[in-house]
Amino acid sequence: MTSGHGIAELLSSLEPNAARRALVRCCASSRWVEAMVRARPFVDDAAVYAAAERIWGALDAPDWLEAFAAHPRIGEDRERLRARFAEAAWSSKEQAGVASASEATLAALAAGNRDYAARFGHVFLVCATGKSAAEMLAALRARLTNDPAAELRVAAGEQMKITKLRLAKLVDERTVVGDLGGR
Numbered sequence: 633m634t635s636g637h638g639i640a641e642l643l644s645s646l647e648p649n650a651a652r653r654a655l656v657r658c659c660a661s662s663r664w665v666e667a668m669v670r671a672r673p674f675v676d677d678a679a680v681y682a683a684a685e686r687i688w689g690a691l692d693a694p695d696w697l698e699a700f701a702a703h704p705r706i707g708e709d710r711e712r713l714r715a716r717f718a719e720a721a722w723s724s725k726e727q728a729g730v731a732s733a734s735e736a737t738l739a740a741l742a743a744g745n746r747d748y749a750a751r752f753g754h755v756f757l758v759c760a761t762g763k764s765a766a767e768m769l770a771a772l773r774a775r776l777t778n779d780p781a782a783e784l785r786v787a788a789g790e791q792m793k794i795t796k797l798r799l800a801k802l803v804d805e806r807t808v809v810g811d812l813g814g815r
Contacts, residue, residue: 644673658798660702759793
């Protein structure tokens with residue numbers, strides 16, 4: 633985007649520490665954040681998204697797990713969410729599909745999250761935006777049958793979807809990013 637309102641202009645204009653603070657809101661992998669800061673300036677928004685994908689794809693499992701650890705469990709208690717995660721407001725909106733879920737679905741999500749964490753050693757990660765609780769539960773159940781290596785790749789793909797959505801949100805929430813100024 634060259635209109636002067638895109639993510640490329642925003643990220644390229646921030647001081648390095650402000651860019652780090654903005655980028656960690658999108659993906660909590662410290663190696664991903666540092667590589668994105670080094671990749672600036674970006675010529676356009678497509679270059680931001682291409683760099684985000686290229687860098688993410690070149691990282692290793694520990695980097696992916698670092699990013700996953702910053703995500704709440706689907707349907708996690710809102711108060712615990714606010715206390716634990718800096719991006720609670722984004723996560724809450726992304727998981728809006730659980731707001732109208734039945735108690736049975738919420739209980740099944742909680743049990744599924746526990747089973748998933750026990751099997752794979754990390755939080756169940758799905759790009760929840762636009763998905764109902766039932767859809768998220770179906771995805772969780774289906775993915776429980778994956779082997780650990782395959783599931784790690786699936787979760788990494790979901791993280792990249794979330795990262796792209798959050799990069800766009802940085803522009804939508806300019807006032808928040810504006811607070812990131814300074815060194």
